[in-house]
């Protein structure tokens with residue numbers, strides 16, 4: 114019995130307090146899947162480079178000093194270099210104007226040596242509410258490696274996307290490569306963002322799942338989520354999805370990646386004496402998901418945080434950059 118004999122009177126009762134719940138869900142390993150995808154890209158990048166005399170090239174615009182964005186952009190930059198892609202990060206000050214950001218996007222649109230453009234969100238609030246959409250709209254759809262341009266969103270709606278958003282595409286890759294059936298299932302997506310929730314729902318629908326999108330105004334959310342064979346949460350609220358909200362045996366995908374330095378939160382999610390708390394106490398920080406760890410005891414398969422969806426987002430960004438380069442070269 115894992116964790117020791119907890120039978121009363123066995124002299125080992127003290128183990129009851131530290132016994133961990135038995136883990137039943139299969140772990141959907143995003144690192145393994147991302148490594149496989151990246152391994153498939155490397156020879157294609159080499160073929161492109163030898164055919165065109167240059168590597169596919171990604172330009173990333175990082176405006177301002179949002180700490181999360183700095184980390185994400187550094188990780189994207191490193192992954193490009195490891196895969197043989199050419200990457201340029203344009204760091205712009207937080208006081209940049211909307212016109213300056215749009216000016217750089219127009220310049221990159223016209224640059225024949227640029228295959229992909231990514232403007233890291235969020236943009237500084239001072240640029241105004243509409244700035245992020247305006248900037249995404251200004252990117253040449255053929256270079257839109259995020260898949261956020263209205264043309265690419267429209268193609269996704271019609272089921273003929275070439276460049277689709279990286280995170281939901283990564284989730285689909287993970288499910289398909291893990292041989293998790295999508296067709297004929299009931300799926301529930303929590304969150305309706307343009308980056309994850311909406312495109313995720315469209316991709317599941319395209320694969321013949323019956324899809325429900327939930328959000329902050331959804332009534333009796335647990336009753337809806339309990340109906341899901343496939344549950345995807347993308348709201349960024351640590352531990353929001355608890356075991357009572359999950360159908361036994363369901364596949365659960367955690368897209369809500371929240372860095373935290375709140376020890377109380379880590380204790381409440383993982384418990385005193387947990388390995389995660391020990392690691393937190395060493396580093397002073399950890400990353401937590403939307404799915405409460407108690408769900409491991411109910412789900413049939415589940416993504417961990419970290420090591421689930423995160424690595425796939427980057428792998429799909431690399432793939433979109435290569436696809437953008439190949440498509441432009443083939444025009």
Ligand code: GUN
Pocket residue numbers: 231232233234235259279280308
């Ligand atoms: N900020 C958080 N996620 C993303 C993403 O997928 N793309 C961009 N451009 N910004 C983000």
